[in-house]
Amino acid sequence: MRPDVVAFRELDTLVRNLSDQLAGFRRRALAAESRTREVEQILAGLQGKLDEVREQAADAQAARDAAVSRARSVEAQLEVARDEVQRVTTAFADLAAKATPEARDQQLARENERLRARLQDARERTAQLTERVRFLRQQVGQGAER
Structure with missing residues (x-):
């Protein structure tokens, strides 16, 4: 055979092999592009879900x-209520102590002592007034004799 025919056949075989390989590469490239689009769509969906999750996380953080804040407010109100309960308990204990018969007797004894002191003051004043009136009568009686 002629060397140029042999070279042509070799070249033809190489071109066919290259065409077959190129077709295979093309199919693989198209399949890869298709898979890339699918992955991009999945990622886009996941990105949307990620944004939703981020929004939910932000809402949860705000809540x-x-x-x-509400718990702190309630704790402050609770502290005020505890102070008020303590104050009322103390006042009640004081009143309960004063309401016993012994305490009532002591209170009445103090009141009686105070009234006795006032009565003694009134007696002293009355005695002083009586002495003054007697003195004035004496003076009037002596003035009439003159």
Whole structure:
């Protein structure tokens, strides 16, 4: 055979092999592009879900912050209520102590002592006034004799 025919056949075989390989590469490239699009769509969907999750996390954080703030407010109110309960308990204990018969007797004894002191003051004043009136009568009686 002629050398140029042999070279042509070799070249033809190489071109066919290259065409077959090129077709295979093309199929693989198309399949890879298709898979890449699918993955991009999945990622886009996941990105949307990720954004939703981020929004939910932000909402949850805001709700947590609001709950913490409310809890602090309730704790402050609880502390005020505890102080009020303590004050009322103390006042009640004082009143209960005063309401016993012994305490009532002591209170009446103090009141009686105070009234006795006032009565003694009134007696002293009355005695002083009586002495003054007697003195004035004497003076009037002596003045009439003159």
